[in-house]
Amino acid sequence: MQTNLSEAAKRLPRAEEAESILRSCVHCGFCNATCPTYQIIGDELDGPRGRIYLMKQALEGGEISESTQLHLDRCLTCRNCETTCPSGVRYHNLLDIGRDFIEQQVPRSPSERLLRAGLRTVVPRAGLFKALLRTGNLFRPLMPASLKAHMPREVRPPRPRPQARHARQVLMLEGCVQPSLSPNTNAATARVLDRFGIGITPAREAGCCGAVDYHLNAQDTGLDRARRNIDAWWPAIEAGAEAIVQTASGCGAFVKEYGHLLRNDPQYAEKAHRVSQLAKDLVEVLRDQDLERLAIKADKRMAFHCPCTLQHAQKLGGAVESVLTRLGFTLTPVPDAHLCCGSAGSYSITQPELSKQLRDNKLNALESGNPEVIVTANIGCQTHLDGANRTPVRHWIEIVDEALG
Structure with a gap:
């Protein structure tokens, strides 16, 4: 579409990228057919095409209002x-640019801030989250259902990790909430x-991938976390680590974006590109192994929920x-396995009503085949779906580990 950025928008660091993405959209509207929020709300402005119009209007100097911000907030970024x-419109990149630009123009209410x-x-x-989760569990009987839904029904303690040293080594992003919400996932991996x-080379200095800050429009803070992780991983990368493995697909999707997001940083561009090349979801490592030689007791009927960050962001x-x-x-x-479960990082907290409706729709689909357990590949989806107290939801690698005995 024809685009004429305002002088203010032209000064943005990613102005050329925004203009290129806007010009690639041909208004066809196919996107609305698979947009979860458009399907529920039915408002053109709550679908990708409408949100692109809103961002175009804002970046061209048009009116920006709280309504503009709300329609963008309602986007799950499910991709x-x-x-x-x-x-091939790179919608999520435009959304990052548009949200950040609008955040500077529209002040949020004190409660939202x-x-x-x-x-x-x-x-x-991770440490603070773990301490607060423990405190929450002590007072769980007194909590309203809305808060309980964000806490795991059961926390399985991690079984011991292997001590053997192998020639093949990978790094693993431990994550910030997963060690508390599902501590056995990484141990099972x-x-x-x-x-x-x-084997797994520890890199304890690595922390949150940066997605939480970045997607809550604190983009500089999110990128600083990315830089710290790159610094923490770099010695092991130089020593020959063959991959950086993520067991949470949300983290994996963001780490794979490091190269793009830091491409103009003279100090980190090359390293970030290398990190993104090495970033792999766990399934990318295991699918290349000789799985058939394992003696496994596969006796569970399972439904797999494929997170949006796995199927749409990572194309897996x-x-x-x-x-x-x-x-x-x-x-x-x-x-309808392509539809989002409504977790979407912090979305289940910032947009609880839409999130719950999406969760219930997703569970109805997942349970339609009467599985014994639902498995997934992202801690956010796992906690969100399990919070409904219906069919148990776990990470798929834990089921595999248990079946191996």
Whole structure:
């Protein structure tokens, strides 16, 4: 579409990128057919095409209002529209630019500022999050259902990690909330990788991937976290680590963006590009192994929820399902598997009503084949879906680890 950025927008660091993305959109509207929020709300401005119009209007110097901000806030950033788009519009990059620009123009209410600051203070800090979760569990019987829904029903303690040293080494992003919400996930990963002669090099200085800050419009802080992680990983990368493994697809999607987001940073551009090349979801490592030689007791009927960050951002739809099938597990069919569950990082907290509706729709689809357990590949989806207190939801690698005995 024809675009004429305002003088203010032209001064943005990513002005050329925004203009290029806007020009690539041909208004076809195919994106609305797979947009979760458009399907629920039915408002053109709550679909990708409408949001692109709003961002175009803002970047061209048009009116920006609280309504503009609300329609962008309601976007899950699921990137389903990118999978559907025949023109290859890089919607999520435009959304990052547009949200940040509008954030500077429209002041938020005190309650919204407090909520967002609270999320950015607590979630990326693993130690603080763990302490608050423990406190919350003590007072769980007194909590309202809305708060209980964000806490795990059961925390399985981690089983011991293997101690063997292998020639093949990978790094693993431990995550900020997963060690508290599902501490056995990374331990199970270490044990399964050990079966294939792959060890994990610890990098304890690495912390939150930066996605929480970045997607709550504290983009500079998010990128600073990315730089700290690059510094923490770099010695092991130079020593020959073959991959940086993520067990949370949300983190993985963001780490794979480091190269793009830091491409203009003279100190980090080359390193960030290398880190993004090395970043792999766990399934990308395991699918290349000789899975068929494992003696496994695959006796569970499972439904797999493929997170948006896995299927739309990382383009790995079907990869986990293939690995589980090769291992002998029975997977039940899931209608509308492309749709978001409503977790979307902090979305379940900032947009609770829409999030709950999406969660209930997703659970209805996942449970339609009567699985014994639902498995997924992202801690946010896992906690969000399990919070409904319906069919248990776990990370798929834990089920594999248990089946190996």
